[in-house]
Amino acid sequence: xxxRHYRWEVKYEYKSPDCYKKLVISINGRTPGPTIxxxxxxxxxxxxxxxxxxxxxxxxxxxxxxxxxxxxDGTEGVTQCPILPGDTFVYKFVVDRPGTYLxxxxxxxxxxxxxxxxxxxxxxxxxxxxxxxDYDRSIILNDWYHKSTYExxxxxxxxxxGWVGEPQSLLIHGKGSFNCSTPGIQSGLCNATNPxxxxxxLTVVPGKTYRLRIASLTALSALSFQIEGHxxxxxxxxxxxxxxxxxxxxxxxxxxxxxxxxxxxxxxxRNYWAVTNVVSRNSTTPNGLAIFNYYPNHPKRxxxxxxxxxxxxxxxxxxxxxxxxxxxxxxxxxxxxxxxDRVIVMLNTQNRINGHVRWSVNNVSFNLPHTPYLIALKHKxxxxxxxxxxxxxxxxxxxxxxxxxPNVNATFSNSIYRLAFNSTVDIILQNANTMNPNNSETHPWxxxxxxxxxxxxxxxxxxxxxxxxxxxxxxxxMKNTVAxxxxxxxxxxxxxxxxxxxxxxxxxxxHFYMGMGVVFEEGIDKVGELPTSIMGCGDTRxxxxxxx
Ligand code: C2O
Ligand code: CU
Numbered sequence: 001x002x003x004r005h006y007r008w009e010v011k012y013e014y015k016s017p018d019c020y021k022k023l024v025i026s027i028n029g030r031t032p033g034p035t036i037x038x039x040x041x042x043x044x045x046x047x048x049x050x051x052x053x054x055x056x057x058x059x060x061x062x063x064x065x066x067x068x069x070x071x072x073d074g075t076e077g078v079t080q081c082p083i084l085p086g087d088t089f090v091y092k093f094v095v096d097r098p099g100t101y102l103x104x105x106x107x108x109x110x111x112x113x114x115x116x117x118x119x120x121x122x123x124x125x126x127x128x129x130x131x132x133x134d135y136d137r138s139i140i141l142n143d144w145y146h147k148s149t150y151e152x153x154x155x156x157x158x159x160x161x162g163w164v165g166e167p168q169s170l171l172i173h174g175k176g177s178f179n180c181s182t183p184g185i186q187s188g189l190c191n192a193t194n195p196x197x198x199x200x201x202l203t204v205v206p207g208k209t210y211r212l213r214i215a216s217l218t219a220l221s222a223l224s225f226q227i228e229g230h231x232x233x234x235x236x237x238x239x240x241x242x243x244x245x246x247x248x249x250x251x252x253x254x255x256x257x258x259x260x261x262x263x264x265x266x267x268x269x270r271n272y273w274a275v276t277n278v279v280s281r282n283s284t285t286p287n288g289l290a291i292f293n294y295y296p297n298h299p300k301r302x303x304x305x306x307x308x309x310x311x312x313x314x315x316x317x318x319x320x321x322x323x324x325x326x327x328x329x330x331x332x333x334x335x336x337x338x339x340x341d342r343v344i345v346m347l348n349t350q351n352r353i354n355g356h357v358r359w360s361v362n363n364v365s366f367n368l369p370h371t372p373y374l375i376a377l378k379h380k381x382x383x384x385x386x387x388x389x390x391x392x393x394x395x396x397x398x399x400x401x402x403x404x405x406p407n408v409n410a411t412f413s414n415s416i417y418r419l420a421f422n423s424t425v426d427i428i429l430q431n432a433n434t435m436n437p438n439n440s441e442t443h444p445w446x447x448x449x450x451x452x453x454x455x456x457x458x459x460x461x462x463x464x465x466x467x468x469x470x471x472x473x474x475x476x477x478m479k480n481t482v483a484x485x486x487x488x489x490x491x492x493x494x495x496x497x498x499x500x501x502x503x504x505x506x507x508x509x510x511h512f513y514m515g516m517g518v519v520f521e522e523g524i525d526k527v528g529e530l531p532t533s534i535m536g537c538g539d540t541r542x543x544x545x546x547x548x
Contacts, residue, residue, distance in 0.1 A: 001041035001094070006034070010115065011051040017114070018144050018169040018176035019197035020190045024114035025052070025105070031114030032140050032174045033103070039122050040098045046091045048083060056082030056107055061093060061119065062255065063101035063239055063480050065449050069093045070374060070500025070527055071534045073448055076107035077368030078503050078519055081375075081537035089533060095121045099239025100138065100213040100257040109149040109509050112219045114174075116140065120213065121239075130329060131211075131235050131244070133261055137202060138213035141252065141276050143167035143221045143285065144176055156510055161357040164510050167220060170276050170288030175200040177289065200290040201299040206268035211235070214250065215257040219509040222280040222319075222442050222483070224249045224310040227292050228272040228303065232260035234326070238451065238479040241329035249311060251279065251319050253444035255481035255507035268294045271303045277310030279319065280442040280486070316485050319442075323457050323483065323490075328475045336453040336476055336493050341423040345462065347394040347401075348443055348484065348506075348516065350434040351410035357435070358515045359506070360410040362391040365515030366505075369414045371538030373501045377524045381539055386415040390518065394430075401432035401440075401461050401487060412515070419496035421523035426455070427504075428462050428491045429484045440486035443511065449502035451478040452494035462489040481507060499523030 008027045015024045015031065027033030038044055050057045060074035072093045073079040083089040095101075104116035118138055123129065145152065146168045155162025169176035177197055180190035204210060212232075216223055226232075226249035233244050236259035250258060266272065276288040289307055293299045311318055328334065346361045358365040369376065369385040376384035390413060399405075419425055433440050455471040471491065484490045501524070505517025 001039065001043060004036065004038045004042050004044045006036065006046045008033070008046055009049045009051050010057055016191065016194045016196045017171055017174050018178040019180055019192050019194055020146055020168070020178045022146055023148065025110050026114060027117065033115065033117035035117060035138065036103070036119040038095050040124050041094060041096060043092060043094050047088055048091065049088045050083045050085055053085050055110070056084060057105060057110065058082050058107045059091065059103055060106035061091070061101065061103050062446070063257070064093060064095060064119065065498060066093055066500065067096060067498055068528070070449065071530050074106050075448060075503050077372055078501055079374045080372055080534035081540065082107050095119070097121065097239050098123045099236060100215060100259060101239060102215055102217060102257065104217055109153050109513060111217065112145060112152070112509055113149050116217045118215055130241060130331065131261060132209070133211040134208040136211045138215070139173040139200070139202070141214065141216045141218065141223055141225060141288070142171040143218045144169045144171050145219065152510070153513060156513055157356065159355040164220065166281070166283045166285050168285070170221070170278070170285060172274065172276060172288050172290040173200045175290070179286070198300065201293050202274065202290060203293045203295055203299055204264040205295050206264050209261055209263045211259050212262055213257060213259050214252060216252045216254050218254040221278045221283065221285070222251065222253050223276045224251055224279050225276050226250070226308060226310065227262060227274045228305065228308050229266045230262050230272065232262055235259050235261055237326060237477060238481060240451070240478045241332040242477060243327040243329045243475070245325050247322065251322050253442070253481065253483045253507070255444050255446040264294060269297070270294065271297050271301055273303050273305070273307040275307050275310065279311060279313050282313055320457060320485055320488070326477045328477050333475045334478060336455070336473060337424045337495065338473055339424070340426040340493055341420065343426045343428065344417065345393040345428045345430060347399065347430045347432060349405070349407050349432050351407040352435065353410050353412060358410065359511050360515055361518055362394045363410045364390045364413045365410050366517045367412050367414050367515065369538070371540060372534070373416060373519055373521065375530060375535060375540050377501060377521055378527055378530055384539060386413050388415055389417060390415050396464070401430065404433050404435060404437045407435060416519040416521055419520055419522040421496060421499070421526070423496050424493060425496055426491060426493050428489055430462050430489045431484045431487055442483055442485055443506045443508065443516070444481050444483045445504065446481040446507045447494065447502065447504045449498045449500055450494045451480050452492040453478055454482055455491040455493050457485070457488060457490050459488045467491070496520070496522040499526035
């Protein structure tokens with residue numbers, strides 16, 4: 001493969017992605033940042049200069065498995081120390097599979113300030129996709145807050161709790177439109193005619209077929225995406241080919257990517273709306289709008305119609321139906337192991353711990369140690385984190401997932417799951433009622449360092465005897481991010497075959513911040529010598545591990 005070299009400078013700038021001016025974090029002046037374009041088996045080198053002045057950073061390459069380079073996963077506290085202001089850090093990794101991936105900040109909450117982008121990995125020349133299209137395009141969907149990430153994070157960790165609330169707008173490829181005449185908006189901060197917030201335009205030639213890669217990096221929202229008057233055929237997700245199916249609207253959760261095929265086969269004399277709307281929360285956030293522009297109509301000409309409304313926010317059945325429709329494409333099936341060596345059931349609950357509102361897995365609310373796990377484990381610094389393993393299950397018999405629980409018995413911990421190398425592990429994510437009555441949320445869980453097979457989804461409490469009988473052992477899709485629906489469960493299977501230490505967490509930024517995550521270790525003895533560039537914090541300060 002070739003070497004793809006990028007030089008990035010990360011810094012704060014004033015921008016108005018939704019017409020409202022605020023501080024954003026940009027890469028080389030842009031948010032979303034530049035798209036990484038590579039071919040399968042290329043080596044990507046990113047020289048990252050942190051010019052944030054007072055803030056640390058680390059970037060995670062979401063969906064890239066980092067085989068042989070677990071130290072470049074970009075997960076602060078897990079695989080590396082943060083990159084200090086003024087420092088330059090070099091990431092170097094191989095993109096071993098074609099598909100659509102993401103990158104984003106993975107330290108505190110700066111992903112929400114705009115530090116994110118796409119990775120597109122093409123097939124090598126001469127190899128073709130199992131579907132055809134004329135052009136390849138991509139967009140990232142996001143939600144957008146006007147408060148700074150500092151204010152949001154401080155609210156989340158305060159007593160009384162300060163919830164971040166619903167986002168102010170939805171962005172389509174970095175552009176949204178907040179209503180500047182909203183009462184209370186300081187004049188001068190919001191300018192509806194600022195070109196930075198003119199709607200994103202996707203121009204198409206009549207009759208042509210487009211592969212549209214759609215990725216979501218929302219902070220909170222689950223989304224529905226549609227293009228007025230056009231069907232979409234789903235063909236890829238998270239780097240794996242999907243047995244094609246047609247949708248009018250696509251549900252997409254934070255951390256997921258999809259490729260859909262769209263043919264520009266409608267009346268070519270006009271433009272159409274592309275719309276995102278929030279699902280799974282009764283949100284006040286207005287829909288995100290972009291223009292699907294038929295060439296040669298003017299790209300800024302508004303479609304003559306009212307943008308289509310999305311599905312109702314609480315229609316869990318349609319969302320579950322889409323999840324169940326996603327199967328591996330015939331001819332590209334990676335059969336899953338038919339049995340597993342270990343089953344871990346993870347009850348997802350909202351909790352109150354010493355007055356703080358937190359999220360927990362089996363009553364353990366996650367927090368990071370000050371010395372990254374990868375370094376602590378490799379250098380046997382046992383005192384760095386709690387060595388008692390977290391529980392493999394919860395009290396299935398007595399815990400009622402359907403009722404509001406006081407949940408005051410959870411604890412904070414930084415302990416981790418240690419997996420036998422090469423073993424097959426099943427994870428069952430069990431959703432439950434939150435601390436509010438009649439409320440259960442949607443959680444998209446993302447696994448670092450692996451793809452997993454999606455074995456099944458179901459409603460209610462997972463039954464250990466009957467539900468595994470319904471697993472898809474034939475053609476399950478492989479993914480790196482999967483949603484768990486309200487009051488439902490999702491079962492996944494993966495092989496612990498990638499030596500390293502890997503985060504597994506809810507991709508909702510505030511949920512992870514509030515403890516909704518775990519860490520897996522596998523094959524630590526097979527991890528090569530760690531680069532000293534990942535050290536410098538906690539017990540690795542002062543070059544403790546520098547080799548002469
Ligand atoms: Cu895209 Cu650990 O996240
Ligand atoms: Cu969550």
